[in-house]
Amino acid sequence: MELKENTQREIEVGAADLPLHCPTPDQVKWNSHPRVFLDVTKIGEALCPYCGTRYKLRAGEVIKGHH
Known part of the structure; x- marks a missing residue:
């Protein structure tokens, strides 16, 4: 897997x-902030408080067992 810049x-x-x-497993770590867990299940998106990256739940995704 090729790592991506953040x-x-x-x-x-x-x-x-x-x-x-955030950062995700496929991103380089040397220039990243500490790992923070984000909940996209409530409103369909979440904003990383460190870097400002917006994570959006893909349209039509079915989430089971995550609350």
Whole structure:
């Protein structure tokens, strides 16, 4: 897997990405902030308090067992 720079400011996520945290596993870590878990299940999106990246739940995603 090729690691991505932490430059994308809006990322679509799905059920397979939960539990969601920023930075994501496919991002480089050397220039990242501490890991923070984000809840996109309540309103369909979450904003990282460290870097401002907006994570949006992909349209039509079905989340089971996450509250």
